Amino acid sequence: MSMNQVKFSLSVVILIFSFKASAIESTDGLSQRDPFRLPQYLILKIKEKAMVSKVEAIGIDDSVDPVRRWPLSAYQLVGIISDVKRPKAMFLDKQNGIHMLHTKERLGSGGGVISEINSGEVVVIENKTPLKLKLKK
Structure with missing residues (x-):
């Protein structure tokens, strides 16, 4: 046998072996996946x-004031009016509702109270712990 014949027969053996190995791997459906469909783990x-968003949507209590409906982390500080006699902070909630609040008003389901409204941040005291909410630029 010449060197070329050995290389050819070796490549044929490797090709057959890799074909059989891929046939074994295809039982889980990963190796022969349709490139135009999402993988099963992404679909799940x-x-x-x-399902989680449906449960959250069902769990909204309309009897509670919107500024006290969700935890403090669900509200986003989107604006501050601080150059007035009584400063105001503008918050965006989960349902894209806008709320204008002053100091000493409640925010969040944990009983948070706005203690300070500064030019770039709002300090909310929740469970005797001051939390600073910064305005995103």
């Missing part, structure tokens, strides 16, 4: 997120 993640 999307379904989980949809």
